[in-house]
Amino acid sequence: MMMVRKSKGIGERHQKILEFIQKYQREYKHPPSIREIGENCDISSTSVVNYYLDQLEKSGYIERDRKISRGLRVTGANASVDTLRIPILGPIAAGLPLPELQPGVNYLTDNEAHAVDVARNLLPSKDKDADLYALEVKGESMIDAMINDGDIVVMKRAAEARNGEMVAVWLPRDNEATLKYFFKEKDRYRLQPANPTMKPIYINKDEPLEIKGKVVMVIRKVETYAA
Amino acid sequence: MMMVRKSKGIGERHQKILEFIQKYQREYKHPPSIREIGENCDISSTSVVNYYLDQLEKSGYIERDRKISRGLRVTGANASVDTLRIPILGPIAAGLPLPELQPGVNYLTDNEAHAVDVARNLLPSKDKDADLYALEVKGESMIDAMINDGDIVVMKRAAEARNGEMVAVWLPRDNEATLKYFFKEKDRYRLQPANPTMKPIYINKDEPLEIKGKVVMVIRKVETYAA
DNA sequence: ATAATACCTGAACATGCGTTCGATGGCAAG
DNA sequence: CTTGCCATCGAACGCATGTTCAGGTATTAT
Numbered sequence: 340m341m342m343v344r345k346s347k348g349i350g351e352r353h354q355k356i357l358e359f360i361q362k363y364q365r366e367y368k369h370p371p372s373i374r375e376i377g378e379n380c381d382i383s384s385t386s387v388v389n390y391y392l393d394q395l396e397k398s399g400y401i402e403r404d405r406k407i408s409r410g411l412r413v414t415g416a417n418a419s420v421d422t423l424r425i426p427i428l429g430p431i432a433a434g435l436p437l438p439e440l441q442p443g444v445n446y447l448t449d450n451e452a453h454a455v456d457v458a459r460n461l462l463p464s465k466d467k468d469a470d471l472y473a474l475e476v477k478g479e480s481m482i483d484a485m486i487n488d489g490d491i492v493v494m495k496r497a498a499e500a501r502n503g504e505m506v507a508v509w510l511p512r513d514n515e516a517t518l519k520y521f522f523k524e525k526d527r528y529r530l531q532p533a534n535p536t537m538k539p540i541y542i543n544k545d546e547p548l549e550i551k552g553k554v555v556m557v558i559r560k561v562e563t564y565a566a
Numbered sequence: 567m568m569m570v571r572k573s574k575g576i577g578e579r580h581q582k583i584l585e586f587i588q589k590y591q592r593e594y595k596h597p598p599s600i601r602e603i604g605e606n607c608d609i610s611s612t613s614v615v616n617y618y619l620d621q622l623e624k625s626g627y628i629e630r631d632r633k634i635s636r637g638l639r640v641t642g643a644n645a646s647v648d649t650l651r652i653p654i655l656g657p658i659a660a661g662l663p664l665p666e667l668q669p670g671v672n673y674l675t676d677n678e679a680h681a682v683d684v685a686r687n688l689l690p691s692k693d694k695d696a697d698l699y700a701l702e703v704k705g706e707s708m709i710d711a712m713i714n715d716g717d718i719v720v721m722k723r724a725a726e727a728r729n730g731e732m733v734a735v736w737l738p739r740d741n742e743a744t745l746k747y748f749f750k751e752k753d754r755y756r757l758q759p760a761n762p763t764m765k766p767i768y769i770n771k772d773e774p775l776e777i778k779g780k781v782v783m784v785i786r787k788v789e790t791y792a793a
Numbered sequence: 794a795t796a797a798t799a800c801c802t803g804a805a806c807a808t809g810c811g812t813t814c815g816a817t818g819g820c821a822a823g
Numbered sequence: 824c825t826t827g828c829c830a831t832c833g834a835a836c837g838c839a840t841g842t843t844c845a846g847g848t849a850t851t852a853t
Contacts, residue, residue, distance in 0.1 A: 368639035369597050384832050408635035412595035420649040420683040456647040458683035463790050487712050505788050557786040561732050
């Protein structure tokens, strides 16, 4: 029988092993043992599996914790990604008060409908996990912030903001919640809509203005089967 | 010494074990052994760890694969989440041709700068992984689609669309790329901006119109330290 | 007091699992 | 042909790891 031998790089069998490790990890949430890899990749001997794993490690496709049962993981593109489950506290709309994180409350839930899972590498690393929360936009009052009905806005709890940051504010003057870019000027605050064609709102510094949080991220799920 | 005994539910020690498992899994990408849990949670006997793990399993906080080394995983809110790495093919801007998926090309990369990691539960489940790609919006030509400079749009490869779906189209007539809601009418196509205040574009059916993909998702990372 | 329950100990046991090694055969270079 | 590398096999070895058990000590209920 002819054996295709690729001097360098990855062969067909390496590929199969790699894919099996990923598939197994996705399904069982822990890595496979050497013997399990052998059985599922038609390799009769554990030493051969070990042989290939060594090569995969040298080539940088996996990492191994020697001596540790099931101590291996894929690296690079197919590596598992660290995610953070961010609770969706409630709706945000012009006329509604802004939901806030209550101290001492555990917002963890296994109900996916009330949370969004976000890869950590998409978030600013300096943010504390516990300070992050999400709101679901109701209505079209935020269109001037380029934010649509149904969008999810990921927020970071904050009571003040730097110039240029987008914040969620409650305006007691108008009894209204809004998302705007925040600028502190001489004797007033300027709340600038994201849409450049819209005019800013000015709030005098002696008027009340409650900053509830900074906008970290906006996620919009577009219906693929809209009406 | 006083022992706090909570009859039902989870105790302090259960909590500590749970947190350790998560922390360990994040760091090493595989679950800890019983003995490792014991060492790090100040439990001297493996049987006691086993004792607590049994309780955690009964309470539904973890799942165990008996007889299998490191065969345990947290369930519910803290469970690891399945993600998909979607390649960012390139920019999308009004005057630029739209990047497309080339058949037979492997877009996997370990360079996070050229991909976005998205939790699978945020994506329409019916989409084939391989048909998904992402584009980075350059310029403000998409503001009428509520999409800003710097946004990431996740696309699904498609050559045609249903009414009401948001599509990326190339208009040879104007030599322009755009994102619009798509509607097929009697003898023309209507391309409707997401912003309700803007007027639609009409394309006669005998004119060329290239649908490059459907918009699945929009991700906007808001700078927390903008200028 | 007695019984019952929850929590803990230490050790032994069985086996899952990574490691190592000698042996075999195909293929290419010298 | 001989040498040497690569891929493979099977088996044995030994530590890592989950399991079990007989026995403790509190705290609480009867």
